[in-house]
Amino acid sequence: MSAPHPMAERAGTTTSGPVFEVQGLGKFFPKGNEDIVALREYDLRVEPGQFLVLLGRSGCGKSTLLNLLAGLTRPSTGTIRYHGAPLTGPDTRIGYLTQHDTLMPWRDVTRNIEMPRELRGDDRRSRRRAALDLVELVGLRGFEKHYPRELSGGMRRRVSLARMLCGEPETLLMDEPFGALDAQLRMELQGELLRLWQGSGRTVVFVTHDIEEALVLADRVVVLGRVGAVLLDQRVGLPRPRDPDDVRVDPRFVQLHRQLSSALKEGAR
Numbered sequence: 001m002s003a004p005h006p007m008a009e010r011a012g013t014t015t016s017g018p019v020f021e022v023q024g025l026g027k028f029f030p031k032g033n034e035d036i037v038a039l040r041e042y043d044l045r046v047e048p049g050q051f052l053v054l055l056g057r058s059g060c061g062k063s064t065l066l067n068l069l070a071g072l073t074r075p076s077t078g079t080i081r082y083h084g085a086p087l088t089g090p091d092t093r094i095g096y097l098t099q100h101d102t103l104m105p106w107r108d109v110t111r112n113i114e115m116p117r118e119l120r121g122d123d124r125r126s127r128r129r130a131a132l133d134l135v136e137l138v139g140l141r142g143f144e145k146h147y148p149r150e151l152s153g154g155m156r157r158r159v160s161l162a163r164m165l166c167g168e169p170e171t172l173l174m175d176e177p178f179g180a181l182d183a184q185l186r187m188e189l190q191g192e193l194l195r196l197w198q199g200s201g202r203t204v205v206f207v208t209h210d211i212e213e214a215l216v217l218a219d220r221v222v223v224l225g226r227v228g229a230v231l232l233d234q235r236v237g238l239p240r241p242r243d244p245d246d247v248r249v250d251p252r253f254v255q256l257h258r259q260l261s262s263a264l265k266e267g268a269r
């Protein structure tokens with residue numbers, strides 16, 4: 001691979017101790033005289049370099065939790081610490097890949113990707129160079145001048161991934177980033193994400209409702225039930241590097257799949 005490894009560029013910048021430390025976290029949305037409870041009394045500790053997957057059914061509070069970890073919304077109760085300090089708002093060290101496309105339709109691929117560096121004031125040449133390296137890295141060479149509407153869903157996801165990486169975040173939050181893609185493309189992008197993450201030292205918090213996706217990617221899977229109740233906190237000791245195709249037929253994968261599946265079912269009762 002000729003392109004540089006943007007996830008590795010700033011590896012090792014993290015300090016010891018947890019990346020995130022969440023205690024008693026709650027999020028309520030007022031509606032009429034009552035509150036909609038999205039999260040209640042949620043605790044979480046995320047270790048540096050860990051690939052953590054939050055697995056849960058629709059509506060269990062996964063996106064709410066990620067928005068809180070991204071500093072985009074404020075907790076109703078409890079605290080979030082990032083590298084030991086209270087998180088009070090968005091932090092440039094944290095990259096967030098949301099569930100839905102947020103590409104700028106009037107900017108071409110390169111200009112979308114370079115946005116985080118533009119926002120932090122990098123000069124045109126250096127941010128363009130970084131964006132073009134990332135175009136290469138996510139396999140979009142030849143599409144530099146295309147606009148989002150001229151790309152397939154999978155290509156747009158790649159652009160979004162490249163844009164997040166362009167900001168060189170040390171922590172990545174990803175909310176069902178491959179949810180809307182066909183199974184084959186999903187697998188390809190999972191493989192790509194693993195290749196990018198492997199050895200980078202980056203911490204990832206990845207949200208999905210797909211058990212297989214969780215097991216292909218994670219060091220640790222936290223299964224969430226209603227209002228963020230932790231149903232299972234499971235280490236995934238499958239060997240790395242992992243090939244999404246091969247790992248699925250590993251007997252340990254099948255065993256873990258059963259465990260996660262029954263935890264999800266249990267939580268639905």
Ligand SMILES: Nc1ncnc2c1ncn2[C@@H]1O[C@H](COP(=O)(O)OP(=O)(O)OP(=O)(O)O)[C@@H](O)[C@H]1O
Nearest residue numbers: 029036037038057058059060061062063064065209
């Ligand atoms: N802005 C909001 N206003 C009111 N209620 C909200 C808001 N955001 C989330 N909720 C409620 O909080 C709960 C959790 O929603 P959230 O989007 O976090 O779930 P999720 O697990 O990410 O679901 P999905 O997998 O479908 O994306 C749901 O009951 C939802 O209706």
